[in-house]
Amino acid sequence: MSSKTLAEISAVMRDIDITMLSTHAENGAIAARPMSNNRDVDYDGDSYYFTWEDSHMIGEIGRDANVSLGLQSDKHFLIAVEGKAEVVRDRSAFKDHWNPDxxxxxxxxxxxxxxAMIKVRATRIHYWQGEEEGEIVL
Incomplete structure (x- = not known):
């Protein structure tokens, strides 16, 4: 079904700064917010985002680790990622993903x-570009 590889998806993601990270709010609603991937995309299925420990999304991930990421390139390449999130509090792990920006x-x-750092491990990636679409299951 998929004609694109994970490496090709990674190359597109590298050029997209803002991702919409969606979590499940306490009342069951879907909560989405923009997050910067800081061009930290050597994509093997893992994405990393920095935030505040006391943010709503940290609590939401603690209750339900199922999240989604939505991305769109300026060339109308759309990507939807489903995955599992975890909160990383170990500052030594931040070094590999920190960007001076x-x-x-x-x-x-x-x-x-x-x-805190949020790590999202993709389980499924769906993409669209014009009439082409595909899916990668990890």
């Missing part, structure tokens, strides 16, 4: 109190 959001960089 994040310093504008987190005043003391990786050492800013209250920073």
């Amino acid at each position: 994040l310093d504008k959001w987190f005043e003391n960089g990786m050492e800013t109190p209250g920073v």
Whole structure:
């Protein structure tokens, strides 16, 4: 069914900065918010995002790890990722995914109190480009 490889999807994702990360709110509603992937895409099925430990999405992931990511390139390539999220609090793990652009959001960089990293492990990727569409199951 899929004519694109994971490497080809990764190349497209690398050029997309903003991802819509969707979680399940406490009342069962779907909650979506924009997150920057900071061009950290050597995509093997894992995505990483930095946020505040006390954000709603951290609690939502704690209750239900099923999340989705929505991306659209400026060339009308659309990607929907389904996956499982986990919250990473180990600051030594931040180093591999930290980008200096994040310093504008987190005043003391990786050492800013209250920073957490969300890791999303993809289980399914669906994509569309014009009339072409495909799916990759991981």
